[in-house]
Amino acid sequence: MNILKISSKNLVRNRLTTILNIILVAFGVGILSVLFLASTQINNKLENNAKDIDLVVGAKGSPLQLILSSVYHIDNPTGNIPAKDAYQLMRNPMVKRAVPLALGDNYSGYRIVGTDSSFTNLYGLSIQKGSYWHKDLEVTLGSNVAVTSGLKIGDSFFGAHGLTGSGDIHKKYAYQVMGILKPQGNITDNLILTNIGSVYKMHEEKHTENHKHTAAEEAKEINDKQITALLIQYKSPMSVVVFPRMVNHSTNMQAASPAMESARLFSLIGVGIDTLKWFAIFIMGVAALSIFISLYNAMKERKYDLAIMRCLGASKPKLFFLVMFEGVLVTFMGTCLGLLIGHAALEVIGIYQETSQAKLTGLTAFPQEIYLIWIGLFIGALASLIPAMQIYKVDIAATLTKDR
Amino acid sequence: MIRVNSLAHVYDKGRRLKFPCWEIGDMEQWLLLGASGSGKSTLLNIISGLLKPSQGAVLINGTDLYNLPVRGLDRFRGRHIGIIFQRPHLIRSLDVLDNLELAAVMAGLPIDHERNRSLLADLGIGDLAKNYPDQLSQGQLQRVSVARALVNKPDLLIADEPTSSLDDENANQVIKMLTTQAKDNGAALIIATHDARVRDHLTKTYLL
Structure with missing residues (x-):
C-alpha cells in the first residue's frame, strides 16, 4: 500500500476517463515521435549519402x-x-x-x-x-x-x-x-x-x-x-x-552542391513537418485540458476520500503529491504508449514504402526521445496543479459531517 | 487521559458555542448527549483535532492538540485518535483490507496484516476482506469503519451518531461492538448521539 497503489486503484476505478486521457496523450506524443524519427532518419540518410561529395x-x-x-x-x-x-x-x-x-x-x-x-x-x-x-x-x-x-x-x-x-x-x-x-x-x-x-x-x-x-x-x-x-x-x-x-x-x-540542395529540399519539406508538429502540440494541449477537467471534476467526489485520508493522519503536502502523481502517472503512461505507437507506425510506413532508397524504420531510438517523456510528465504536472491545490482548501470537518 | 478546558467556538456566521470542562480517564466510556444543533459535532471535531476552537485547549495524554504544528496534528490524529463518522466514508476504489491498510500508511505506521485480519474477524466481517465498499450493506460498512478506526490502536475512539442510519438490530450490534472493542484495545470511547437505543449501554454522560 503506497501512493502508487492508491493512485492506480483510483485510475482503474475511473477507467474510461483514464483511457481517454491516456489515448489523447499517446496520440500527441505518437505524432511528435513519428515526425522526430522520420525527419532525423531522412536527415541522416541525406547526409550519409552525400557525405564525401562536394x-x-x-x-x-x-x-x-x-x-x-x-x-x-x-x-x-x-x-x-x-x-x-x-x-x-x-x-x-x-x-x-x-x-x-x-x-x-x-x-x-x-x-x-x-x-x-x-x-x-x-x-x-x-x-x-x-x-x-x-x-x-x-x-x-x-x-x-x-x-x-x-x-x-x-x-x-x-x-x-x-x-x-x-x-x-x-x-x-x-x-x-x-x-x-x-x-x-x-x-x-x-x-x-x-x-x-x-x-x-x-x-x-x-x-x-x-x-x-x-x-x-x-x-x-x-x-x-x-x-x-x-x-x-x-x-x-x-x-x-x-x-x-x-x-x-x-x-x-x-x-x-549536395549540401546546399538537400538543405533547400529540407526547408521545403519543413513546412509540412511544422504543420504536423503544431497539430501534435494542439493534441497535447487538448490532452492536458482533458486531464485537467477530469481531475477537477473528480475532486468534487474525491473531496471525501481526501478528507478521510487527512483524518487518518495524511498531511496536506502528501495529498497534494497524491493528486499530482495521478495526473503525472496518466501522462507518463500516455507518453510511453505514444512512443510505442510512433515507432510501430514508422515501422509499418517503412514496410509499405515503395522507394527503397529512403526506407524508414521504427526500430531505432534516439536519446532525444527522453525529452518527449519529460514533456509528457511536465504536461501532466501542469494539468494536475490546480486540482491538487484544492487540497489546501478542503475543510475536513465540514466535508465529513455533511451527508454525501 | 483527555481534558477539555474552557472551550468555545465562534462560527463565521456569528453563532457562539461554549462547552463545559470535561475530563475523560483512560479507557472510560462516555455518551455525549444533546439536541441536534447543540454543538455535538462541533465538539467532536474539536476533540479530534479537525477544527481549531476559537478559545480553550484540548489535552490528550498531556499533548495540547492545537499547539502542534499542522503536520504534527495530522500525524497525532492518525496515531492516537480513531474516528467513526455518521456515514462510513470508506475509499471506494480500495477493497476492505486496503482501506484498513490505508489507515496505517496515512499515519506513517507499518502495516500489521495479522491485526487487520483479526480485527475484521472480531467484527464478524472476516470473509469480506476482498470486497469493495459498494458491495457491502450499511451495517457491514459501519463495521469496516469501526475496524479502520481501531487499526492504529488509538487512545481515544470517537463515534459521531454511529447508529443513526441503522436498524435496531444493527444499532445494537454496533454499540456492543464499540464498547467491547474499545475495552479490548485499551481505548477511551466517546459516542455522540441523540439515539435513545444507545443510552442503556453506557453510564457516563456529558450533556450539552
Whole structure:
C-alpha cells in the first residue's frame, strides 16, 4: 500500500476517463515521435549519402533534380553531358577525385550505374562475396539488391531501359553478377554497379536496332560519348567558391552542391513537418485540458476520500503529491504508449514504402526521445496543479459531517 | 487521559458555542448527549483535532492538540485518535483490507496484516476482506469503519451518531461492538448521539 497503489486503484476505478486521457496523450506524443524519427532518419540518410561529395556536375536543368538523381538516385537525370568535357574537368587541379556516372537502366527498380573504380573509393565500398566488375557486362550488386532480387554470383539478368519499370528490356546482352557488396547503410546498398562501357554497349545496340531512321544522329552520339554526371571531391575547401562558378560560366554544364540542395529540399519539406508538429502540440494541449477537467471534476467526489485520508493522519503536502502523481502517472503512461505507437507506425510506413532508397524504420531510438517523456510528465504536472491545490482548501470537518 | 478546558467556538456566521470542562480517564466510556444543533459535532471535531476552537485547549495524554504544528496534528490524529463518522466514508476504489491498510500508511505506521485480519474477524466481517465498499450493506460498512478506526490502536475512539442510519438490530450490534472493542484495545470511547437505543449501554454522560 503506497501512493502508487492508491493512485492506480483510483485510475482503474475511473477507467474510461483514464483511457481517454491516456489515448489523447499517446496520440500527441505518437505524432511528435513519428515526425522526430522520420525527419532525423531522412536527415541522416541525406547526409550519409552525400557525405564525401562536394559537388555534382551534370547537364543544365534543376540543380535539385541533378542532386536527387545522381546522389540519392531518386529522380530522373537532367540529361547527359559530353564525356570529353567531363574528363577535362576531372583533370582540373582543384579536383581531388572525380567519379563519372552513366545512368539509364534498371533491374526490377534497382538502378544500374555505370562508373569506374573511383566510385568504390568514394563510398568506401568493400566486397562481401565474389569480386568487383572488371569487364563489360559484369556487375557487382549492392547488398540489398542481392537480398531482395535473390541474384547470386554467376547469375545473369537483363536490364530494362529507364530508371523504373521493366517494359523495355535490353534482351541482346545479359549482365553477369560477379560479386556482392557488404551492407554500407547508404544508397549503394540499392545499386547495381558496372562499368561505363556496359551502359554504352546496351544503348548502342538498342538504338541501331530500333531507331534506324535516326542512324546519323545515333552515330554522332556514339562518337562523342556521353555520361550522366560527375561526382567531385575537392582538394581543398577553398574551391567551394571558385569551382562551381567556373563550371557554370565557362562550360555547358551545371554544378550543384549536395549540401546546399538537400538543405533547400529540407526547408521545403519543413513546412509540412511544422504543420504536423503544431497539430501534435494542439493534441497535447487538448490532452492536458482533458486531464485537467477530469481531475477537477473528480475532486468534487474525491473531496471525501481526501478528507478521510487527512483524518487518518495524511498531511496536506502528501495529498497534494497524491493528486499530482495521478495526473503525472496518466501522462507518463500516455507518453510511453505514444512512443510505442510512433515507432510501430514508422515501422509499418517503412514496410509499405515503395522507394527503397529512403526506407524508414521504427526500430531505432534516439536519446532525444527522453525529452518527449519529460514533456509528457511536465504536461501532466501542469494539468494536475490546480486540482491538487484544492487540497489546501478542503475543510475536513465540514466535508465529513455533511451527508454525501 | 483527555481534558477539555474552557472551550468555545465562534462560527463565521456569528453563532457562539461554549462547552463545559470535561475530563475523560483512560479507557472510560462516555455518551455525549444533546439536541441536534447543540454543538455535538462541533465538539467532536474539536476533540479530534479537525477544527481549531476559537478559545480553550484540548489535552490528550498531556499533548495540547492545537499547539502542534499542522503536520504534527495530522500525524497525532492518525496515531492516537480513531474516528467513526455518521456515514462510513470508506475509499471506494480500495477493497476492505486496503482501506484498513490505508489507515496505517496515512499515519506513517507499518502495516500489521495479522491485526487487520483479526480485527475484521472480531467484527464478524472476516470473509469480506476482498470486497469493495459498494458491495457491502450499511451495517457491514459501519463495521469496516469501526475496524479502520481501531487499526492504529488509538487512545481515544470517537463515534459521531454511529447508529443513526441503522436498524435496531444493527444499532445494537454496533454499540456492543464499540464498547467491547474499545475495552479490548485499551481505548477511551466517546459516542455522540441523540439515539435513545444507545443510552442503556453506557453510564457516563456529558450533556450539552
